[in-house]
Amino acid sequence: MKEIMLDFGAILSDLFHALRSGAKKVLIALAVLTALLTALVLYLMTPHTEIRSLTGFRCYFVPRCEVNYQSYHRDNDLYNMGIYKLNGQDAARFVYWAQENGWSPMPLSDEALTSGMLNEETCPEAAEIKQVTQGLWKQPNGMALFVFDSQTATLYIRKMPR
Incomplete structure (x- = not known):
């Protein structure tokens, strides 16, 4: 020793x-x-870079992240979920930007509603997304669903894990 x-x-x-x-x-x-x-x-890992990398929109102000979970955080959920509140100025810019970049006006299409991304059994936020009446949405390549609620300046990002 x-x-x-x-x-x-x-x-x-x-x-x-x-x-x-x-x-x-x-x-x-x-x-x-x-x-x-x-x-x-x-x-x-900031909401600012998450939004930019997925949608292409550049926020001038840092959005408030309300929900952010990976698919492995919930047992039967296959998708990641992010809910972000945008600043009023960013929200106004987002509407203009989204219209220029081919986002569709609400309501969601039947295909988007039945794609499995908005299954209320595995994603409690799906009901909230389905209730959006004013705003824009986009579903690129069927691998993600982006919904922007223009009344509340809320951006919902539902996507397959990388």
């Missing part, structure tokens, strides 16, 4: 001397790199 403690002490001593030499700069560089990567990941 005494030998193990002596070896451990020698290892700590060697580590201390290495830190005093050039290895200290390497550790500082690694710490800075780790901080930058953490900041990048946190930025990529």
Whole structure:
């Protein structure tokens, strides 16, 4: 046991001397790199970037995320769900942008209603989405459903997991 403690002490001593030499700069560089990567990941997980990456719309203000879950958070749900409240100015811009980019006016088509994405048994928010009467919607490639409620400035994003 005494030998193990002596070896451990020698290892700590060697580590201390290495830190005093050039290895200290390497550790500082690694710490800075780790901080930058953490900041990048946190930025990529914001509602702002989620909306832009999925719909193409660039929010000027940070939307408030009301619901955001992955499909594995619920037992029988196969889709991810995000509900975002947009700022009033972003909401007005969104309506104009969506009309220019081929979004359809509400109500949802029968195909969108029966596609399985709005199954109320697995997605409690589906009933809320189905009640939207004023707004726009889009279903690109059948892999996602985007619904914008212009009365409440709410954007619903329902999509297949990546």
